[in-house]
Amino acid sequence: MSSANPYEMPPEHMLGYDGAAIDAYYSASLTYTRQPLNYHLYTLPRPEALAHKYFVSDDIREELQKRSETIHTTAPPGLGLPEEMQGYHTLVPLEPIGADRRKFGNWYSMVYRATSSTDGSTYILRRVENFRLMNQSAFGAIETWSRLRHPNIVSVHEAFTTRAFNDNSLVVVYDDHPNAQTLYEAHIKPKAPQFQNGRLQAQSNRISERTIWSYVIQIANAIKAVHDAGLAVRLIDPTKILITGRNRVRIGSCGIVDVLMHDLHSDISFMQQDDLTMFGALVFMLCCSNLAAMNNLQKAIDHLGRYYSADLKSVALFLISKGGPHKNIGQLFDMIGSRLLTELDEAQNGVDRLENELMSELENGRLVRLLCKFGFINERPEHNHETRWSETGDRYIVKLFRDYVFHQVDELGRPVVNLTHILTCLNKLDAGTDERIMLVSRDEQSCLVVSYREVKACIESAFSELSRG
Numbered sequence: 001m002s003s004a005n006p007y008e009m010p011p012e013h014m015l016g017y018d019g020a021a022i023d024a025y026y027s028a029s030l031t032y033t034r035q036p037l038n039y040h041l042y043t044l045p046r047p048e049a050l051a052h053k054y055f056v057s058d059d060i061r062e063e064l065q066k067r068s069e070t071i072h073t074t075a076p077p078g079l080g081l082p083e084e085m086q087g088y089h090t091l092v093p094l095e096p097i098g099a100d101r102r103k104f105g106n107w108y109s110m111v112y113r114a115t116s117s118t119d120g121s122t123y124i125l126r127r128v129e130n131f132r133l134m135n136q137s138a139f140g141a142i143e144t145w146s147r148l149r150h151p152n153i154v155s156v157h158e159a160f161t162t163r164a165f166n167d168n169s170l171v172v173v174y175d176d177h178p179n180a181q182t183l184y185e186a187h188i189k190p191k192a193p194q195f196q197n198g199r200l201q202a203q204s205n206r207i208s209e210r211t212i213w214s215y216v217i218q219i220a221n222a223i224k225a226v227h228d229a230g231l232a233v234r235l236i237d238p239t240k241i242l243i244t245g246r247n248r249v250r251i252g253s254c255g256i257v258d259v260l261m262h263d264l265h266s267d268i269s270f271m272q273q274d275d276l277t278m279f280g281a282l283v284f285m286l287c288c289s290n291l292a293a294m295n296n297l298q299k300a301i302d303h304l305g306r307y308y309s310a311d312l313k314s315v316a317l318f319l320i321s322k323g324g325p326h327k328n329i330g331q332l333f334d335m336i337g338s339r340l341l342t343e344l345d346e347a348q349n350g351v352d353r354l355e356n357e358l359m360s361e362l363e364n365g366r367l368v369r370l371l372c373k374f375g376f377i378n379e380r381p382e383h384n385h386e387t388r389w390s391e392t393g394d395r396y397i398v399k400l401f402r403d404y405v406f407h408q409v410d411e412l413g414r415p416v417v418n419l420t421h422i423l424t425c426l427n428k429l430d431a432g433t434d435e436r437i438m439l440v441s442r443d444e445q446s447c448l449v450v451s452y453r454e455v456k457a458c459i460e461s462a463f464s465e466l467s468r469g
Contacts, residue, residue, distance in 0.1 A: 141258035280319025
């Protein structure tokens with residue numbers, strides 16, 4: 001990324017004007033380039049001692065801000081998208097439009113993010129173009145899927161047909177996981193070469209065995225939940241499985257095949273056996289970093305045996321083996337029992353890390369409540385018909401304390417911007433310590449020596465008076 005400061009660029013550069021478009025000899029219209037957020041500018045640097053106590057870690061904060069930014073992204077004009085459709089609005093395409101449209105089986109498909117008019121949340125809409133629903137009972141499977149909630153499955157909400165796109169389209173609604181990647185994008189899609197040691201070198205897509213085991217366990221867990229519900233996934237493909245967090249995967253596009261293939265009645269046990277075969281093929285694709293790994297099975301087996309353990313090889317071979325009445329997903333868990341304990345340990349460690357981050361937000365909450373009380377009390381123009389209410393009595397002490405915390409200057413008259421001083425003062429105020437401080441008025445004509453306990457009492461008194469109305 002460029003190290004240039006975007007705030008020092010000329011205005012036309014910031015807005016992304018196309019210079020050629022200004023020339024009369026060019027017919028192109030003005031274009032506007034959307035600048036990415038500079039996440040490092042959202043908070044000022046802070047002492048490391050305070051970072052883990054009062055603030056969420058930078059990587060988590062940045063990731064959440066990126067997701068929030070993604071959710072509020074709007075589509076460029078001129079796409080001809082419907083303004084509203086079955087209670088969903090503000091559609092944003094998430095896949096290429098035009099000649100590069102992707103196919104879902106024999107149908108062209110498109111994925112959109114949209115906002116629900118019911119709850120204001122964003123959802124993912126997968127649209128299948130030119131699909132004519134022949135039997136309303138095809139939506140029965142969607143109702144069953146909508147009742148299934150699992151941490152490794154992208155939840156299904158509803159399905160409907162629409163003519164909002166000027167054709168007969170099938171739309172299935174899923175949970176939205178902003179900035180998610182497919183397994184194909186993360187691990188199989190070829191990466192651009194990078195310069196290393198002065199030479200342009202290809203980047204390896206090989207996945208660590210620990211990561212592979214994590215994926216296998218999570219996907220197997222999802223498949224077991226689906227089979228226990230009397231359903232079949234029917235689509236286990238690296239382009240349809242999402243990575244929604246750090247090594248967190250979810251099976252996506254569930255239920256849609258049940259609607260598309262409703263007229264082709266198949267035995268559920270056969271489809272569940274097919275799930276296991278597709279799962280085994282997925283393991284080979286990930287280990288070989290190749291979508292066509294199953295085209296040369298012996299070569300794929302040799303590659304897996306060369307770079308991964310015998311246990312992982314046994315699991316992959318079991319999954320692609322010939323199905324039978326006794327082959328089921330439960331047998332897979334018998335084979336990988338010890339690996340489950342490792343995955344459980346990692347999951348619990350992850351929960352502990354997030355709880356520690358939440359603890360820092362609890363500390364923030366205490367201080368925000370204090371700052372809100374300051375805002376209610378200080379500089380209030382009038383209360384109870386007293387124009388100087390905030391400048392008299394206990395409120396005057398609160399004002400002087402606010403100046404002591406936020407408006408200090410050094411010996412040269414420069415503002416003291418010290419986050420440590422602010423947090424220290426606010427914590428002592430919240431605790432109501434007996435430590436005394438000297439408060440001086442702005443004209444230096446008044447000087448008061450008070451304790452944090454007394455300032456806290458003044459704040460509580462003034463805030464209670466406001467609360468009583």
